[in-house]
Amino acid sequence: MLVSNTSRDRPDGDRVNDKARTRERNRAAVQEVALRLFAEQGYEATTVAQIAREAGVSHMTFFRCFPSKEAVVLDDDYDPMLEELIRSRPVTEEPVERIHRATMTGLGQVYEHARETLLRRTELLLSIPGLRARIGENLASARTAFERGLTPEGEEPGVETRAVAAACAAALSTAVIAWSETGGEADLPDLIDRVFHALRGLPAPEPLSPEVRP
Amino acid sequence: MLVSNTSRDRPDGDRVNDKARTRERNRAAVQEVALRLFAEQGYEATTVAQIAREAGVSHMTFFRCFPSKEAVVLDDDYDPMLEELIRSRPVTEEPVERIHRATMTGLGQVYEHARETLLRRTELLLSIPGLRARIGENLASARTAFERGLTPEGEEPGVETRAVAAACAAALSTAVIAWSETGGEADLPDLIDRVFHALRGLPAPEPLSPEVRP
DNA sequence: ACACCATATGTTAGTGAGTAACACTTCCCG
DNA sequence: CGGGAAGTGTTACTCACTAACATATGGTGT
Known part of the structure; x- marks a missing residue:
């Protein structure tokens, strides 16, 4: 259904549905146009109709790609990665610590590759x-990922787990926001470290980067 | 319009504006009608116009009382109390602990007086x-209150404080949600206690009430 | 190769939240 | 008592979002 691969005509590599392809292309086009317009003329001042027009699709296609105007900005797909990272940490660690370390690893990677994107998106958001x-x-959505990461397969998370997940998501979000408020000047991994240390009641870690604040 | 109460006739104590009075009365009427209609026929199915009509005010008055339809349900005024309670705890305590204890005191009071209201509102919300x-x-809003409670007057909260505040708000919210999911059967103070203990990495406390789960 | 079907898209018309502008009433204060 | 301020109502508007139906297009079975 998804992959039909009528390989007789085209012997080359990627042979996904043209339909699905176009869909993805549309989605990407819409998102790109939308983010550009938001940046240029502001979020409120940009109407869905305008985005659709400039992206060369109809009004309805917009909503078929994104459930709402807000979703264009809010969409995020780091969560599955985080879930896996948490699950792979030893269960002997405290829940907060598992999330702390998993996040350090995961966001560390994002920080390398998509620093700029993350920054722009967060700034727009704020x-x-x-x-x-x-x-x-x-x-x-981060909370859910944390919850799942902490809960063994097939079990239901208890209040404690849910609370810890929610709390860590909130703390993480605070770090990202604080980071974006410095315009990306601060060191995100260090901020995350400080935030989680504060949560766990540990003394502040020594900063990894020499100058977080001048 | 509804009640005229011109204060020259009444020499008694509370001498607030009649205007402000009526405003409050309107607000209360709108909120009451709205919550009733939401419960009767659902949130989506209830229009602002209908609420306004049944409350005997105009469409516009509704929005002058509540900035949005959602605000009718979301509005909450426990926060100033929590801020004060946190501030009054000794600064020698860890931030999370300060919030933990302040919340136990504050929500304990609410639990006595407005248990039913809190429950209904949360259920509606969910x-x-x-x-x-x-x-x-x-x-x-709870986060802001926590933040302020933790920060000495005139200072700006650091990332750590902000993160702890956000995390605690999330944890608290989880406890309230879990409580409402049991239909109010569970003991809210106990849930809050468990949630904060989990956050702080402490062993679970013994329940205060004999039977939390049968 | 042809017909059939599923799926993505466009068109149109509608609902309902939220806002702006202006006129009107009612209370407060000097 | 008179003028200003604040609250309210009326009307008209914008815009996010949905429903229904028509249409195109690519994939599939024969």
Whole structure:
């Protein structure tokens, strides 16, 4: 259904559905146009109709790609990675510590590859009052990932697990926000470290980067 | 309009504006009608116009009382109390512990007086997908209160403080949600205690009430 | 190769939240 | 008592989002 591969015509490598392809292409186009317009003229001032027009699709296609205007900014896909990283940490560690270390690893990678993207997106998020309030949703998906990472397969998480997951998601989000508020000047891994240390009631770690604040 | 109460006739104590009075009365009426209608026929199915009509005010008055339809459900005013309670705890305590204890005191009081109200409101909140996502906002106000409670007057909170505040708000919210999911059967103070203990990496406390789960 | 079907898209028309502008009433204060 | 301030209502508007139906297009079975 997804992969049909009528290989008789085209002997070359990637042979996914043209349909799915176009869909993805549309989605990407819409997102790109949207983010550009948001940056250029502001979020509120940009209408869905305009985005659709400039992306060369209809109004409806927009909503078929993104469930809402906000989703264009909020969409995020680091969560599955984080879940896996948490699960792979030893269960002997305290839940908060597992998340702490998993996050350090995961975000460390993101930090290397997609630093700029993450920064721009977060700044945009914070600059739009309507979205700022909704960081919680963003957070909710991280929370779920943490929860799943902490809970053995097939079990239901207890209140404690759910609370720890939610709390860590909130703490992490705070670190990312603080980082974006410095315009990316601060060292994100270091901020994350400090935040989790504070949560666990540990003394502040020595900074990895020489100058976090001048 | 509804009640005229011109204060020259009444020499008694509370001498607030009649205007402000009526405003409050309007606000209360709107909120009451809204919550009733939400419960009766669902949140989505209830329009602002209908609420306004049944409350005997205009469409506009609704929005002058509540910035949005959602605010009717989300509005909450425990926060100033929590801020004060936190501030009054000794600074020698760890931040998480300060919030933990302050919350135990504060929510303990609410639990006595407004248990039913809190329960209904939370249940409503969870039952409405559109609002469920926005618990984050609700949380944001608690976070701010925690932040302020932890920060000495005139200072700016650091990342650590902000993170701890956000994390505790998330944890608290989880406890309240879990409580409402049991239909109020569970003991909220006990849940809060467990949640904060988990956060601090302490062993689970013995329950205060004999039977939390049968 | 041809017909069939599923799926993505566009068109149109509608609902409902939230806002702006202006006129009107009502209370407060000098 | 008169003028200003603040609250309210009316109307008209924008815009996110949805439903229904028509249409195109690529994939599939024969």
